Amino acid sequence: MLRKLFFLFAVLSLLTSCWDSTEIEEVGFVAAVALDPIEKKDLELYKEQFQKETGITPGHLYKTTYQVFIPSAANGEGVATDDAFFNITSVGRTNFKINRNIAARRSRRLNYEHLKVIIINEELTKSGSMIGHLIDFYIRDHEMRRNALVFISNGAANGSLQHKLPLELMPTTSIKMVQENYKANHAMPPPKEIGDLAKDIINDQSYILPRITPFEGIDFKVAGAGVFLGRTNEFVGWLGEIDLLAYSLVTGDAFNAILEVDKDGKLFVFEIDTMGSVINYQRKNDQDYFQIDIKAEGFLGESWLGDIELSEDMNEKLEVAVEKEIEHLAKNIIDKLQHEFHADIFGLYKKVKQKNYRYWKGIEENWGGEGGLFSKATIDVSAKVKIRHYMTEEKVS
Structure with missing residues (x-):
């Protein structure tokens, strides 16, 4: 009997509502x-x-x-x-x-x-x-x-x-x-x-x-x-908007991004399909040195090149034009962050910390800000681009 009463009270307790509920x-x-x-x-x-x-x-x-x-x-x-x-x-x-x-x-x-x-x-x-x-x-x-x-x-x-x-x-x-x-x-x-x-x-x-x-x-x-x-x-x-595109190129996150590239005064659009960014750090001659290598593959998404004949040779020239554009954008955003804002939003400090922890602990408080070591670091950028195909080229009659 006591067992039945205990079971009944246990079941009833599960059916009770919250005492402090709010509609x-x-x-x-x-x-x-x-x-x-x-x-x-x-x-x-x-x-x-x-x-x-x-x-x-x-x-x-x-x-x-x-x-x-x-x-x-x-x-x-x-x-x-x-x-x-x-x-x-x-x-x-x-x-x-x-x-x-x-x-x-x-x-x-x-x-x-x-x-x-x-x-x-x-x-x-x-x-x-x-x-x-x-x-x-x-x-x-x-x-x-x-x-x-x-x-x-x-x-x-x-x-x-x-x-x-x-x-x-x-x-x-x-x-x-x-x-x-x-x-x-x-x-x-x-x-x-x-x-x-x-x-x-x-x-x-x-x-x-x-x-x-x-x-x-x-x-x-x-x-x-x-x-x-x-x-x-x-x-x-x-x-700005171009700065953000450049930022994503440096960090290697510019998947599906498009670049409007000038070639001999005419435009074409390069769409990034896959990409990556590799950052290497060295401390040499009392200087912090970073090498940023950006690789991107993609397509010729739109052409305003007019009568320029598309060929393997021209394809290589277009790749060089894209490489120069990427390097230009990356260098501009790096320069702005180093010498105008003095802020390492790229997380380059992580490379310093990983490579030379003892050195990092000594300069940690003096990395960012005006006159900081981030602003004084040497940062080089190189880009390598592959245009895989031209997409579909059709003529409207």
Whole structure:
């Protein structure tokens, strides 16, 4: 009898519901967050208001825009209606307090379990270590996931959250899905998850963040990247679309990339099918020396060469033209990173560390930054290209 009662209670315990459950209709799921500075014309007003309410003169203030998704507002096919999401902005000194301020203005408690996108205005990142403070809350909170994508905005960060693109659920999903196209367009870098960003910050490593640019609140573009110097963790400048292509050539990740190459004043397009980059390091004559060898195979994807006859001899000349273009692009991006930004986003320091660990530990603190050893290193580049075939050549009669 006791055994039966014990079994009955055990089964009933499995049927009980969670005592602290929250109805999904009562929760506002934060899909994206945009961090912006306060406009100069409004800053003093916000500071005065903050001082009146708290008795404290704030050293800094910024505003956060939350894009909140309401699951109950989506139709049965998962398509958002006009009321499926809303944006709300709050001002404060810390993310934690800004987040709590929302509870005084909206009935739905904010939940971050489905946070997909974090956009940070470039103006907030120009003072040292500020980006680390800005993402600290999103790393520590137990609701957060480490796979939220981080972008740096050239312009208002909340400008990219204003309107969703056609056929998409909401602006957040539009941004996330556009970023997934990075393998098809080497003008954008690979996505940067907040967990990986936190590792770079902790390890004082230079890194890049995908750039997002809003267009009058009706569109956006993900292309280019912001460069951050590991030693100071501050934003030091932009890489353009061609810079990003060159970066992927140096790192050996330019699969499916296309190069528009000039040959005797006429253009042709080389599409990279397979490629690789080998980096060798030596320490000689008290100098850090790197040799970067880039190999690529691909196709003649488009020809504007006109009457130039395609032959084996011409094929070799086209290969040489592509090699020169790759070397030109690679040398330009290396020069920019060495002498303008002083940031080793290529990870060349890893080669030094592997080859001569004792030497690396002695110069680790003096690798990046202006006057650092990365800026003084000798870096040579060579390229070898193979055009496998011309694709199909047809004449239109």
